[in-house]
Amino acid sequence: MGVTKTEIFTGQQNDLAQFFKVLGHPARVAILQYISNQNACICSDLVEEIGLAQATISQHLKELKSIGLLKGEIEGKSMCYCINIERWSQIQHQLNTFFNKTKSNCC
Amino acid sequence: MGVTKTEIFTGQQNDLAQFFKVLGHPARVAILQYISNQNACICSDLVEEIGLAQATISQHLKELKSIGLLKGEIEGKSMCYCINIERWSQIQHQLNTFFNKTKSNCC
DNA sequence: AATTAACATCGTAATATTGCAATATATAAA
DNA sequence: TTTATATATTGCAATATTACGATGTTAATT
Numbered sequence: 001m002g003v004t005k006t007e008i009f010t011g012q013q014n015d016l017a018q019f020f021k022v023l024g025h026p027a028r029v030a031i032l033q034y035i036s037n038q039n040a041c042i043c044s045d046l047v048e049e050i051g052l053a054q055a056t057i058s059q060h061l062k063e064l065k066s067i068g069l070l071k072g073e074i075e076g077k078s079m080c081y082c083i084n085i086e087r088w089s090q091i092q093h094q095l096n097t098f099f100n101k102t103k104s105n106c107c
Numbered sequence: 108m109g110v111t112k113t114e115i116f117t118g119q120q121n122d123l124a125q126f127f128k129v130l131g132h133p134a135r136v137a138i139l140q141y142i143s144n145q146n147a148c149i150c151s152d153l154v155e156e157i158g159l160a161q162a163t164i165s166q167h168l169k170e171l172k173s174i175g176l177l178k179g180e181i182e183g184k185s186m187c188y189c190i191n192i193e194r195w196s197q198i199q200h201q202l203n204t205f206f207n208k209t210k211s212n213c214c
Numbered sequence: 215a216a217t218t219a220a221c222a223t224c225g226t227a228a229t230a231t232t233g234c235a236a237t238a239t240a241t242a243a244a
Numbered sequence: 245t246t247t248a249t250a251t252a253t254t255g256c257a258a259t260a261t262t263a264c265g266a267t268g269t270t271a272a273t274t
Contacts, residue, residue: 002229002262008158009133017133024128026116036209051115056233077241078250092206099199102143109232109259160264184271185220
């Protein structure tokens with residue numbers, strides 16, 4: 001046990017849950033907010049800014065990249081991580097569709 | 108280790124992450140969708156519908172209740188779990204605010 | 215009062231996540 | 245080419261999550 005039984009859910013349900021899951025950590029929320037405020041980003045800033053070890057930040061960035069929310073470009077010897085606006089809007093739209101469709105009630 | 112360092116993040120960041128986290132499991136997404144489609148809900152239906160053990164469903168329901176998304180009323184010897192519309196809209200609004208505020212970019 | 219039905223809770227095994235030190239890699243600078 | 249800087253990856257320890265059987269609890273039914 002301990003494994004999520006993804007095979008009993010639809011692809012849409014698994015995808016939605018995956019987006020939510022990646023966003024479900026305060027460090028990743030903070031990273032997105034910081035990058036957004038900077039309008040540019042170098043990873044070493046994040047380590048100071050967030051207060052987690054460099055390895056840990058790098059790991060969180062990887063997860064944000066895994067769902068396409070961030071794109072990273074090499075810029076000299078550092079990295080420029082940016083929010084992928086298209087993907088960002090796409091995910092926001094999918095989450096809103098879920099929220100709007102799941103609104104009916106009984107009590 | 109293994110503990111999220113919530114103390115280094117703001118309350119808002121932790122709250123946001125908590126909402127996302129609770130929604131970050133396909134069973135919980137499926138439960139919300141099913142309840143919404145039924146416009147009413149009895150837990151035993153969910154066990155058949157979702158395909159997880161009764162104890163597991165009960166646990167997921169508890170997590171959805173923990174952020175106020177579901178409210179449960181005792182109805183005879185069964186339970187009527189319903190989506191808390193007010194809370195639902197409130198959380199949707201908060202997530203959208205986050206998405207809209209975190210949209211700027213550099214590349 | 216005993217039985218049944220519908221959940222909830224407990225205990226536990228399996229797996230996932232978080233965080234970090236150490237190390238690897240890659241590029242710029244000297 | 246050595247050195248320094250920035251980031252990624254690996255390996256591991258601590259903790260969290262997922263899932264389920266067993267058991268508790270509560271209320272209707274008999």
